[in-house]
Amino acid sequence: xxxGSRKHSKPKKKDKNPSGKLDPAKxxxxxxxxxxxxxxRPYGFIIASLAERLRLEELDFHLSSMGIITVxxxxxxxxxxxxxxxxxxxxxxxPFDCPxxxxxxxxxxNCKAIDDSCDHPTCTIGHFINIAKKLGIEEYxxxxxxANLFKWLDEKRRQGYKHVxxxxxxxxxxxxxxxxxxxxxxxxxxxLINGDKCKTKEEYAEMESADRGRLTFIDNWTLSALEELIxxxxxxxxxxxxxxxxxxxx
Numbered sequence: 001x002x003x004g005s006r007k008h009s010k011p012k013k014k015d016k017n018p019s020g021k022l023d024p025a026k027x028x029x030x031x032x033x034x035x036x037x038x039x040x041r042p043y044g045f046i047i048a049s050l051a052e053r054l055r056l057e058e059l060d061f062h063l064s065s066m067g068i069i070t071v072x073x074x075x076x077x078x079x080x081x082x083x084x085x086x087x088x089x090x091x092x093x094x095p096f097d098c099p100x101x102x103x104x105x106x107x108x109x110n111c112k113a114i115d116d117s118c119d120h121p122t123c124t125i126g127h128f129i130n131i132a133k134k135l136g137i138e139e140y141x142x143x144x145x146x147a148n149l150f151k152w153l154d155e156k157r158r159q160g161y162k163h164v165x166x167x168x169x170x171x172x173x174x175x176x177x178x179x180x181x182x183x184x185x186x187x188x189x190x191x192l193i194n195g196d197k198c199k200t201k202e203e204y205a206e207m208e209s210a211d212r213g214r215l216t217f218i219d220n221w222t223l224s225a226l227e228e229l230i231x232x233x234x235x236x237x238x239x240x241x242x243x244x245x246x247x248x249x250x
Contacts, residue, residue, distance in 0.1 A: 084160055094142075
């Protein structure tokens, strides 16, 4: 039922950046250019174009209907568990009553959930991180500005990270996809948020410069689907380990 059960002929992945040298400032410039040009189009056109670039028709229907998109479509989500993976999410997913808001403001990259000290009952960032840590993801970034995100991603790429679980709205994905996947060479999962999402460049520019009071979230259906992915991984791993033990015993 899930994407891991599908058969694909996987083309050999090309090194998108053989020299390993990228300037985060230039990545931000590319992002700004794409943001300006893409956002001039109607929102419906942006969504249609994004669907085509992500090749949504090739995705597992169960996952995509839950708001989980594999990039590229044939990406094996078990790699998140087996290899080095990082994750990021936007600050607009933070609850308005997060305890850190009074200290640092809502638009900050700090988050108690990252160091397991969050007890907010409705924070979907905290719920997501609790699930993601079961997959072995230990490095997280809360996006407070695009430039800071790209700098962080470049640092992690140099440290050997290959995969990313990125949480975002369709508008952000429409231009950041080229930078994160095309320029930096990350693959992995995109998780779509719901709620009061930005749909124009004006709205997004406001969110970049200051907290404009928008609240987004990862819905429960998506979080449940992530739990299902983890269950499938563990169900496949446990029999494999039992088989190896039997061979050793013999």
